[in-house]
Amino acid sequence: MDKNEQWLQWAIELQSLAQAGLTYGKDVYDKERYERIREISAEIVSNMSDIPLGMVKSIFCNESGYQTPKLETRASIFENGKILLVRENDGKWSLPGGWCDVNVSVGENTVKEVKEESGLDVVADRIIAIQDRAKHNLPVYAYGICKVFVQCSVIGGQFEENIETTEYGYFEVDNLPELATEKNNEEQIKMCFDAYHTDEWKTLFD
Known part of the structure; x- marks a missing residue:
């Protein structure tokens, strides 16, 4: 994998873990942490790609349930x-x-x-x-x-x-x-x- 793409793979994994946590987590404080992890993943993509954060969230963080392709x-x-x-x-x-x-x-x-x-x-x-x-x-x-x-x-x-x-x-x-x-x-x-x-x-x- 190109090192220049590694940041994207990290962001994708963070988003996937956060989405699973939001789906299956029961503790309200844990869900707050998962939500923040999801926001961080969107911020990484926005910062590295110059795509507005709101657009990244609407495309990248718009699903619920276990993340699949x-x-x-x-x-x-x-x-x-x-x-x-x-x-x-x-x-x-x-x-x-x-x-x-x-x-x-x-x-x-x-x-x-x-x-x-x-x-x-x-x-x-x-x-x-x-x-x-x-x-x-x-x-x-x-x-x-x-x-x-x-x-x-x-x-x-x-x-x-x-x-x-x-x-x-x-x-x-x-x-x-x-x-x-x-x-x-x-x-x-x-x-x-x-x-x-x-x-x-x-x-x-x-």
Whole structure:
């Protein structure tokens, strides 16, 4: 681990311990101490990242219960040997996807995100990989994320104007556009190509 990132790992661990203490602790004085530890973790992140403290608290310290990673899906869709990418508002490209909503499954969320970002109707066929984002993507986030890559088949639909993406296109593995690497990098796109070309693909996981 880069020494420059060690402070973030300490802050993440402090926040996780404090959140567990607030959830399971019974003594009112202990809860006050856990709350202060949580505040310190937010202050560390704010101080080291120049993100306003209030924003850090709203993102980093906004959960209750035992802390677990967030879940994100990314859809792998092919046509004539090329992979589907959507162009985001900043001009960079990504596999269709996003956070899993609380009331949908991984498969349902994958289908939903593809429809919202590309206009296409798909079915989720198989899991390509389940990855710990911190092991594959930069920058490092102050919370854990499990990325689920799902191979899908198109059954209909067409691109529709939306607030998240401006267009979509199909790309060859050796002619990829500028990627939104915080969401998916070249290695992950190539992994999806490998899965597409392998009938008996074995799901990868960290």
